Amino acid sequence: MIKTILFDVDGVMLSEERYFDASALTVWEMLYSPQYLGLKGDAFTASPVESQIRTEREQVFAKDEVLNFIKSRGINSNWDMVFLTFSYQLIRLAEALKPKLGSDAVNLLVNQIGREQVDQLREWAKAHAADFSVDYAAFTADFAKGSAQKAEMLVYLNQIAEERCGVQTQMFSRSSELWQLCQETFQEWYLGDERVADSIGRATKQPGKTGFLTDEIPIVPPAEMIELFKTLKEKGYTLGIGTGRPTIETHVPLREMGILEWFDPNRVVTASHVLEVEEEFPALAPMSKPHPISYVKGMLGLDTPNSEAVKFPLPISNGEEVLIVGDSLADFLAARSIGCKFAATLTGLSGQEARAKFEEVKADYILDDVRGILSIL
Structure with a gap:
């Protein structure tokens, strides 16, 4: 579950x-x-x-x-x-x-x-x-x-x-x-x-x-995303982020759209955090996706020492309890490294054309957009 x-x-x-x-x-x-x-x-x-x-x-x-x-x-x-x-x-x-x-x-x-x-x-x-x-x-x-x-x-x-x-x-x-x-x-x-x-x-x-x-383009109307994340939080789900954006580029637009407040601040992991891990463990760089570290940190929390996150045993034993939602093959590969569930959204660069690729790699769920997540929980 x-x-x-x-x-x-x-x-x-x-x-x-x-x-x-x-x-x-x-x-x-x-x-x-x-x-x-x-x-x-x-x-x-x-x-x-x-x-x-x-x-x-x-x-x-x-x-x-x-x-x-x-x-x-x-x-x-x-x-x-x-x-x-x-x-x-x-x-x-x-x-x-x-x-x-x-x-x-x-x-x-x-x-x-x-x-x-x-x-x-x-x-x-x-x-x-x-x-x-x-x-x-x-x-x-x-x-x-x-x-x-x-x-x-x-x-x-x-x-x-x-x-x-x-x-x-x-x-x-x-x-x-x-x-x-x-x-x-x-x-x-x-x-x-x-x-x-x-x-x-x-x-x-x-x-x-x-x-x-300040000229970001939301994929789904912000009001509908707010309602989605509010509903998920009220249902008891822990919500986090694992993004290739640096911190300022994540916080500013999501805060302005009223979205950021629905996520656990300890689980909003950005490229800035990944760079910190790389600086601490240069032999492991690069650690951008499909490396799973951004999602591992999101799963464990930013207050978890980087050394512990890097050494965390994968795949996890409770993979059915964690779901990653992403639009790219890199997100899928990160999820598979962790051993958790993956939901693909067809709202990335390739749009609906990405469906065949995600079907080929056997993604757990394929959604037209992020709003479809309520239908699989």
């Missing part, structure tokens, strides 16, 4: 669309802004109108083909999506520079890449690769040659660098300076000028970003 219900946020309560918009704009900025690579071919502004956001999203993710491919390989973090998409084009740029600069261009991929190295690439591109053309769709073709899944995709970039540039490197990983740069730039877009300093400890590199945090 189910006693604890743990919910994902994106694709269950809130639409992922704004996250994907911010991801696309981050890649766009890092490719075309004069503060980053400054490539020719696409004019950059820190304050794009909605029509331009739609255009850039369509281009960067090749009409969502790249996005769908990344999601299908188990990547659930927008930070990782940005890192993968931008790093791939950076490797292609180094390849284009090699005929003119020789080993200097590709050797830049061997060590850490931060702002200084990005600045160097910008100057080289301006002088020697003015005709370089970004090819977003090529991403899928190159990655499809391998079978890398989840975190393996990030380090697979090292293999692509060797194949394209003839250089051996281990630089591409989630612990790299470049990943950190991608993460911070994404936060600028999502949080905007006013809120970003609290997240990354500095102001935006290029002011003018209003952010998407």
